[in-house]
Amino acid sequence: MLITLFYFFIAIVVVQLFYYLGVFGKFAFAKPQEVTQKKLPVSVIVCAKNEEENVKKFVPLLAEQDYPDFEIVLIDDASSDETLEIFEEFEQQYPNIRLVKVQNNEAFWGNKKYSLTLGIKAAKKEYLLFTDADCYPTSKNWITSMTSQFTMNKTIVLGYGGYEKIERSFLNKIIRFETILTALQYFSWAKIGFPYMGVGRNLAYKKEEFFKVNGFIDHIQIRSGDDDLFINQAADKTNTTISYNPESFTYSKPKESYKEWFTQKRRHVSTAEHYKFFDKMQLGIFYTSQLLFFLSFILLLSFQFQWIAVVAIIATRYTVAWTVVGFTAGKLKENDLKIWFPIVEIVLIFTQINIFITNIFSKPVHWK
Incomplete structure (x- = not known):
């Protein structure tokens, strides 16, 4: 025995x-990436629902990106707080901000994919760069770094979305470690030709990739998965690459209680049940x-x-x-x-x- x-x-x-x-x-052992500005037309897309405090802080960081040709598409998903009003102020303040106002729809109530679809259709640029309302880029060269990995064939770019460090917090170490382990997996599988997911905190693709698979329609009934289920469906070894230059990273505030983090991970795991075999x-x-x-x-x-x-x-x-x-x-x-x-x-x-x-x-x- x-x-x-x-x-x-x-x-x-x-x-x-x-x-x-x-x-x-x-x-893990890949060489550092080179970054060369390609000046591609980019729409940065941010979907927010009741995120007034976050959008106050982070939208200006997006608007101040050092990039020659970009717009910001702000999507208010029927917020009940002051998010929409703040977005309207930003729309007046920054000429490259486009606002999409989403009303509650009985058929798609509470479905972020519906709101994102409206935002993607409203975007005027050919390349789409996504982040969440509670995220911020590490530098003014975020757009440059992410879009530098696009080529004629590589039309999907997977980025890294990390979490802020909290001193003397073991939970924070768990959350950040789990995040790098997840990134290690999806970056590595993408490098060997089997991309299977990305994170909506930092993700880019050409608009044609969205319409090629009819957007989120095949998994619209699943509330989550606007990032990983889309990539699981649309990405393959020919059209997908990764971006891991430090200036391409985004960060967000991590959960501060084990219960909140556990609930978040439950959502992620339940979504993974719908991946390819x-x-x-x-x-x-x-x-x-x-x-x-x-x-x-x-x-x-x-x-x-x-x-x-x-x-x-x-x-x-x-x-x-x-x-x-x-x-x-x-x-x-x-x-x-x-x-x-x-x-x-x-x-x-x-x-x-x-x-x-x-x-x-x-x-x-x-x-x-």
């Missing part, structure tokens, strides 16, 4: 090493192999079976995984997270299990 478990443990570690070296290493399979294998790695080595060590070999294999796995995650954290300017990898990884594994079980018995709430 124990010998079978030992060989199973070796197989699990081989799977883990395949992911970390064969897949994730493609991004291959994408669900590769994600499932990775997360399952993480859990089985811990369970199997704990059992083997508890019986002290081949413990020297087991410890050596554990050390090898951690050396590889820690190196890959460390290089990724450096690329994404999250260097303080490197030392927390072993602890936070365990927390995230059991959080995933909790989310999976919780989602079986209740459905998460989506767009506000």
Whole structure:
């Protein structure tokens, strides 16, 4: 029995090493990107619902981008606070701001995809760059950096949307670590020709890509997924690339309670259930192999079976995984997270299990 478990443990570690070296290493060890301004016509699209405090702070940062040809499409999704009034003030203040006012629609009530569709149709520029109302770019060269990765063939650009650092907060470390792990996965799979998701906090594509798949129509009944489900449908190895120059990053304020963050992750996981079969399979294998790695080595060590070999294999796995995650954290300017990898990884594994079980018995709430 124990010998079978030992060989199973070796197989699990081989799977883990395949992911970390064969897949994730493609991004972790990639060379820095060059940024050359291409002066493409860009519509920056922001959809907001009851975000008055955020849009006050962040819309001016978008309007002050150092880029020759861009407009900002502000979409008010039937807000009940002062968001619309603030947008109207910005429309008067900045000549390149276009305002889209969305009224509640019984057929699409509470569906962000409906509002985004109206905003995309209103956009006058050929290239679309998306961010959320609670996000802000790291520099005035955000548009330049993101659009520099467009080519004749690459018409979808996946960017990085990080979270602000909060000192002496372990939850903040968990949230930021989970964010870089997610980015490591979707960046890496995109680099090897299997893009499967992007984040609406930082995402760009040519308008024709939206209409090529009839927008969000195939998943309009699913409240979330305006970013990852769209990319899962529209992206492929020929039309998709990534942007990871630090000036292309966006940031937003993270959740400050475990309950809020857990609810947010429940939504993300429930959306992933609608990915293509291959994408669900590769994600499932990775997360399952993480859990089985811990369970199997704990059992083997508890019986002290081949413990020297087991410890050596554990050390090898951690050396590889820690190196890959460390290089990724450096690329994404999250260097303080490197030392927390072993602890936070365990927390995230059991959080995933909790989310999976919780989602079986209740459905998460989506767009506000």
